[in-house]
Amino acid sequence: MFYNERINISTEKWCELLSEGSVTTENDLRVFKFIYKAPNHEASSSEIASYFEMPHYGPLNLQIWRFSERVVQKTGIKPPIRKDGSTRWWHVPFLGYDDKKAGRFPWIMRQELVLAFEEVYGIEEEGHEDTFLDADLVQDLQQHSEGEKKSTLINRYERNRQARNACLKHYGYTCRICGFNFENVYGPIGKNKIHIHHITPIAKIGHNYIVDPFKDLQPVCPNCHTIIHSKRDPFTIEEVKAILKGQRNDA
Numbered sequence: 309m310f311y312n313e314r315i316n317i318s319t320e321k322w323c324e325l326l327s328e329g330s331v332t333t334e335n336d337l338r339v340f341k342f343i344y345k346a347p348n349h350e351a352s353s354s355e356i357a358s359y360f361e362m363p364h365y366g367p368l369n370l371q372i373w374r375f376s377e378r379v380v381q382k383t384g385i386k387p388p389i390r391k392d393g394s395t396r397w398w399h400v401p402f403l404g405y406d407d408k409k410a411g412r413f414p415w416i417m418r419q420e421l422v423l424a425f426e427e428v429y430g431i432e433e434e435g436h437e438d439t440f441l442d443a444d445l446v447q448d449l450q451q452h453s454e455g456e457k458k459s460t461l462i463n464r465y466e467r468n469r470q471a472r473n474a475c476l477k478h479y480g481y482t483c484r485i486c487g488f489n490f491e492n493v494y495g496p497i498g499k500n501k502i503h504i505h506h507i508t509p510i511a512k513i514g515h516n517y518i519v520d521p522f523k524d525l526q527p528v529c530p531n532c533h534t535i536i537h538s539k540r541d542p543f544t545i546e547e548v549k550a551i552l553k554g555q556r557n558d559a
C-alpha cells in the first residue's frame with residue numbers, strides 16, 4: 309500500500325511553516341533534516357528513532373502527530389483520514405508505504421516540503437554543514453531558552469542563505485577555477501546550478517562569525533570541488549587553478 313493522498317500545502321506555505329517557531333520545533337527540524345539527507349528523502353520512524361538514540365519509535369510518532377496537528381491548526385487544511393475516521397497524522401508531512409517483505413514502513417518527505425526545506429535551510433556542503441550544525445546547535449541548546457534558540461538558528465540559516473545569494477549574484481554560476489558553466493553545457497536545465505565552496509572551514513568559524521560572501525564563498529563546479537576537498541586541509545582555489553593549468557600545459 310502506497311500512501312500518497314494530496315494535501316493542500318504549497319512549497320511557499322511549507323516555507324512559512326518551517327520558519328514558524330510555534331509550528332516547527334527544533335526537534336522537528338532535526339527529524340526533517342535527517343529524512344532530507346536520507347536516500348530518496350525516505351526513512352522509517354524506527355530508523356529515525358534509532359538514529360536519535362530514542363529507545364522506541366513511539367515518542368517520535370507522537371512528535372510528528374503533534375507537528376501535524378499544529379500544521380493543520382495553522383493552515384486549516386484537511387489532513388488525510390483513515391476509513392475508520394481517524395486521522396493519519398504522519399501523512400501530513402510525509403508519503404509512505406508498507407514494505408511488508410522488509411518489515412519496514414518508510415516515510416517519504418513530501419516533494420513540496422523537500423523544496424521548502426531547501427529554500428529555507430539551503431543545500432549547504434554536506435561535510436561542512438554537519439560540524440557547523442552539531443557544534444553550534446549544542447551551544448544554542450545550552451545557552452538559550454526555547455524561543456530564542458529557534459530564532460537564533462533561523463537567523464543563522466537566514467544569514468547563510470543571504471550570503472550564498474550575494475555570492476552568486478557577485479560571481480555568477482560559473483566555476484571560479486575552470487570556468488565550467490552548467491547552463492552553457494547542458495542548456496536551460498543547467499540554469500542556476502553550481503556548488504558553493506566555503507573557504508573558511510565552518511568548523512573553525514566562531515558563533516558570531518559573519519560569513520563574507522565574496523571572500524569566504526566561491527562558486528565552483530562539482531569536479532573542481534572534489535579536487536579542493538581531496539586532502540584533509542583543502543586546496544585553495546589558486547592551488548587547484550595551478551594544478552589544472554599545469555595539466556593543460558603538459559597536454
Ligand SMILES: [Zn+2]
Binds near residue numbers: 483529530
Ligand atoms: Zn571547475
Ligand SMILES: [Zn+2]
Binds near residue numbers: 506537
Ligand atoms: Zn568546499
